[in-house]
Amino acid sequence: MSKLLCARYALTLGVALGVLASGATAQQDATQAVYEGDSQSVENAAFLGGGSNVELVQFQSGLADLGLGSTGCTHQIVAGVEYLQLRATHSQQIAYVENNTVDLANNNEFIRYHQFEFSHDPSYRLYVGCRIPECGQEFRFTYSNFSSDGDFNSVAQVGPSGSGTVDIAAPFEVVPAGDGDTLFGNASVDLNNFDLACMKTIPLGCALGCSDCGDCCDPCGDGCCDPCGCWCPAWDITWTGAVRFADISSQLNYANNIVSTTAVPSRSAYSRVDFTGVGLRGGFLGRRYFGKTGMTSVFLKADLSLLVGDLDYSAVGTDATGSNVFTPSSISCTHVIPVTEIEAGGTVALTKSMNLSAGYLFSAWHDLGHRAEYNFAATTGGQLNSFDDANILAFDGWFLRAEGAF
Numbered sequence: 001m002s003k004l005l006c007a008r009y010a011l012t013l014g015v016a017l018g019v020l021a022s023g024a025t026a027q028q029d030a031t032q033a034v035y036e037g038d039s040q041s042v043e044n045a046a047f048l049g050g051g052s053n054v055e056l057v058q059f060q061s062g063l064a065d066l067g068l069g070s071t072g073c074t075h076q077i078v079a080g081v082e083y084l085q086l087r088a089t090h091s092q093q094i095a096y097v098e099n100n101t102v103d104l105a106n107n108n109e110f111i112r113y114h115q116f117e118f119s120h121d122p123s124y125r126l127y128v129g130c131r132i133p134e135c136g137q138e139f140r141f142t143y144s145n146f147s148s149d150g151d152f153n154s155v156a157q158v159g160p161s162g163s164g165t166v167d168i169a170a171p172f173e174v175v176p177a178g179d180g181d182t183l184f185g186n187a188s189v190d191l192n193n194f195d196l197a198c199m200k201t202i203p204l205g206c207a208l209g210c211s212d213c214g215d216c217c218d219p220c221g222d223g224c225c226d227p228c229g230c231w232c233p234a235w236d237i238t239w240t241g242a243v244r245f246a247d248i249s250s251q252l253n254y255a256n257n258i259v260s261t262t263a264v265p266s267r268s269a270y271s272r273v274d275f276t277g278v279g280l281r282g283g284f285l286g287r288r289y290f291g292k293t294g295m296t297s298v299f300l301k302a303d304l305s306l307l308v309g310d311l312d313y314s315a316v317g318t319d320a321t322g323s324n325v326f327t328p329s330s331i332s333c334t335h336v337i338p339v340t341e342i343e344a345g346g347t348v349a350l351t352k353s354m355n356l357s358a359g360y361l362f363s364a365w366h367d368l369g370h371r372a373e374y375n376f377a378a379t380t381g382g383q384l385n386s387f388d389d390a391n392i393l394a395f396d397g398w399f400l401r402a403e404g405a406f
Helices: 002-035 039-048 052-065
Strands: 076-090 094-100 110-115 121-132 137-153 166-169 182-204 235-257 267-290 296-319 329-349 354-366 372-375 383-387 392-405
Touching: 076 137, 076 235, 094 182, 121 392, 166 182, 235 296, 267 329
Parallel strands: none
Antiparallel strands: 076 121, 076 392, 094 110, 094 166, 121 137, 137 182, 182 235, 235 267, 267 296, 296 329, 329 354, 354 392, 372 383
C-alpha cells in the first residue's frame, strides 16, 4: 500500500515538474522571439518609436504568447497640433515693372521686374485618430489651415508717365499719373484642407535592442539581450491613402498713389483665384530611429494628390470714377489639380505617450497660380495679354508638432 502511495506521489510530482518546465520553456521561447525581432515585435518597435512603449508592448506580446494576457489589438487615441510659419509664392506674382531710361546712348538703361514680397505667417494643422500599435495601423482625420500675406511699395515715378527718366507700371494698366506718384498693393492666400487617411507602418531591418542582427551591429555575444548591450537602429516606412477636400482662395491687389498735380483718377485692380475640390492623396514616410530605445528619429515624407473641382479666375480693374480700366476677364471651369508635398524633420519622444517633432515643408499646388500674362511694352502699363494655365501656388516654411497617444 505504501509503495502504491509513493508511486502515485512520484507520478504527481513528475507531472507538476513537467508542466513547470514546459511553461518555462514556453516563456523563454516567447521572450526569445520578442527580442530576436519576430515580425510582430519588430512592427511594435518600429511603429511606436522605441523607449518604454516598445518594452511594454513587447512584454504584453510575450504574455499573450503564453496565454497570460489579452491577444486582441490595443487601440490608442492619437491627437496632434502643429504650429507652422509658412510663406506663399506664385509662379507669376508680378507687382510692378521699373524702367530706367537714363543714358540710353551708352546702353545703361534697365528694366527691373518686382514681385510681391510674401512673409512667413502663422498657420496651423490639427489631427485626431485611432491607432492600433500591434497592427501598425492608424486612421486619422486632419484639418490644415495655410495662410500667407504679401505686399509691395514701388519706387517713385520720375517725370511724366510714359516718358519720364524712370517709368513704373503695374499689371492691369494700374499706372502712375505723374512725377512723384507711386504704386502699392497687397496679396493674400488662404487654404483650408481636410484629409481622412488610413496609414500602415511596415518595419524594415532589425528591431531595437537586438544584438544578433548580422551586419547591422557588432557581434559581441550569442543570442539577444546579452550583457554587452549591442543594439541595432530600427527603420520603418508608413504608407498613407487618404481622401482630401480642399478650399483655396488667393488674391493680388494693385493701386496707384497720386501725389502729383496731374488730374488723373486713381486706379486699382485685382486678380483672384478660387478653387474647391475633392480627390485622393497617397504617399509614404520613411523614418530612422537612433539609440538603444529609439527615443529620437529623423523622417522624410512625400505625398501626391489629385483633386478635381471648380476653378474660378477673375481680373478686374477700375478707377476712382468707377469706370473699368480694362475689360474684366474671367475663367470658370472644372479642373484637375495635382499637388506635391514634401516634409523633412526629426522627432524626440518626451514621455511614453508624448513626442515633439520639428522640420521644414514644401507644398506645390499646380495650376492654381494667377493666370494673367501682360504686355509691358505699351506705355499705358501692363495690359492683359493672355491667360497661362501652367502656374503654381506654392508654400514653404517650418513646423513644430506635438503629439500625444492615450
